[in-house]
Amino acid sequence: MKEVLIEQLNERLFFEKMDNGLDVYILPKKEFFQTFAVFATKYGSVDNHFVPLGKEEPVRVPDGIAHFLEHKMFEKKTGDVLQAFTRRGASANAYTTFTRTAYLFSSADRVKENLRTLLDFVQEPYFTDQSVEKEKGIIGQEIQMYNDQPDWRAYFGTIENMYHHHPVKIDIAGTLESISRITKELLYECYRTFYHPANMAVFVAGPVDPGETLALIRENQGKKSFARPEEIRRIDPDEPEGVATKFRKMEMNVQTPKCMVGIKGRDEGKTGDEALREELAAELLLEMLFGKSSPHREGLYNEDLITDRFYFDYSRESGFAFAVIGGDTKHPDRLNERIREILFGAKAGTGLEEAGLVRIKKKKIGEFLRAFNSPEFIANQFIKYRFNGIDLFRVLPVLETIGCQDVIGAAERLISEDRITCFQIVPKG
Template identity: 45%
Template sequence: MKEIFYPEVNETLYKKRLKNGLEVTLLPKSDYHKTYSIFTTNYGSIDNDFVPLNQEDFTKVPDGVAHFLEHKLFEKEDEDVFQKFGRQGASANAFTSFTRTSYLFSSTDYVKENLLTLLDFVQTPYFTEDSVNKEKGIIAQEIQMYQDDPNWRLFFGILNNLYPKHPLHIDIAGSEDSISKITAEDLYLCYNTFYHPSNMNLFVVGNLDPEEIMATIEKNQEMKHFEPASSIKRRFPIELEKDIIKEDKIELSIKRPKAIVGLKGLDEVPSESTDRLKYQTSIQLLLQLLFGITSSHYLEMYNDGLIDDSFSFEFSLDRSFHFADFSTDTINPEQFANQMVNLILKSDKSPELTEQNLALAKKKMIGKHLQSLDSLEYIANQYSAMKFDDVTLFDLTKIIESITLKDILNVRNTFVRPEGLSRFYIYPKPN
């Protein structure tokens, strides 16, 4: 077992890759009563075109299989997994993103028992056609619920503009039509391909003895049989900048219009793990400098009535995609979008990009990060989301400290391009 000490945050990680390929990471926090564990597969909603395990040709499955699998793994032939966790004093949950599916629990007692339950239920699939068909109605209701959510529709509206061919623009749960086509065979096909231990990682944080917990996990895994590990081949559509939809709109039953501006990044991002995390963090700092609540751009748009407290922005970087989006409720959606596009394109001349402002933004980001490290849930979830090979969220402080104004301007010049911009609106339905 490998020990890695991070002096900046005074934390020690214990890591080991097991014989079956599973990567296990443990973080002891002796001053906490709670333990939190998350079991993640590198498989999400965009992974619908791939070469299945022990096959040679690509196969495309219906949209929504990853999310469907998340639901079905909790259902077993003879027990309800949630009830078992409940009897053992644990709270369990799961979630599916574009690129990952995670299963988790938190508890103060029976940590070993709950950890074994987590490993066993995820690694013991049970699907029948009857149970799959029964689940379709439940997931269809969930899909409809999200279709009625204006903010969800706004976000996927801009994704459809930026990535009209890539499965990123498809709802994580799929559509009512796509899930109607899912079979138990599809679930087993995807499960056997993507739920191999070599494509998964387990992170446990809290009041634990690393030697004891690692031995418990190893013993559990040694009792199970898995096919030999093999690399997973995924395929995504080729997209060109000319494919970007520059503008689109819909109408929903809302009171105020909504607007969102998206900026799609180039496919080429740094491949080296430290450089990749630095690139991501530099863009996050750039956006904070330009549009944070203390910036002149924010105050100007707010005072002009173009934005209100609903204004937000985010940056996403993951395998096969990266983009930024800026959204708000506004009575002047087109004027807001025009102003945002203008500020983005002229951001190299922005008065906000100064050494003094960057120093303050870096301090704020470091402070927020260090404060978040008091949360076991934050540590576990972000460790999986931010992990670039051997570079982790515990390296973030020194990454932030290393970023210069020149770095900010360099990523701005790489990321900001007029060809990558798009806008999407939601207007109230007329009475």
């Protein structure tokens, strides 16, 4: 067991790599009432083309299978494992993103029992032909529900505009056609490849004893056998630099149009502090241009181009990065023009003053420190960053050193004519 002191946050993080390759992290938080644990695998919706464990030839599996597998993991021969958590007063859940799948629980007591259940159900797959067919109907309804949500369609429509071939353009749940091709055998193949302990991590945060918790996990893993770990061979798509589609419009049953501007980022394969610095600089850039205290946002509001539902987001994962800016508007074409004017003005240096950056950095530091009152935030963000080769506890020291030149550099990297797209949703007719 290794102990790492995070002086700036006055935290102690305990780490151990199990014999089977599983990375385990414990963050004791004696002042917390609840314990939060997450068991995650570096496997998400973009992992649809790979060489299965123990084989030589690559396969392309149906889109949405990672999300489908997440759903099926809760069903066992004895019933739904969620009931075991509920009986002990714990709240359990799971989620699938572009690049990872996570299973989690939070509880105030009986933590050891819940932790064993978490480890066991994730490492004991049980699929039948009948249950797989039943799940297709359930997930099919979920897909149709999201397809009817304008905000979701606007977000994924913008991503679809950006990418030519990269699977990030495909809805995490897949499509009705793609999930229809999922079989029990494919689920087991994906499970064997991506759910090996060497591709996974456990993070526990709360009022726990690090030594006892690691001993429990060590004992649990020692009773199980796994195949020899192998490097997972993912087949990356050949993705061009520029966006796939510059502009697209969709009609839906909405009263107010939506306009989203997307910026396709660059994947330069960076990790560690270098990648973190670029990510934080991009986030600060967007906050300076479109945050609630920015003059640009006030101007857009005064021009009647945006509402309170205006937002922006920057996402960076292994293999891709993008920004999305926009929301509801009565004038989608004009909003598209104004956002582009603001972006290219920033690339020329307009609106990126040191005073504004200092204010935004203080705000971001405050938000980050407040978020550390949530064990759920700590666990999920730590796993996300760890799978991307970044240390969550480096956020504050790196953030404090970012200057205007870093933000200007982010503008220069991100903002170019061939990397910007627009997706609009307008009322039918």
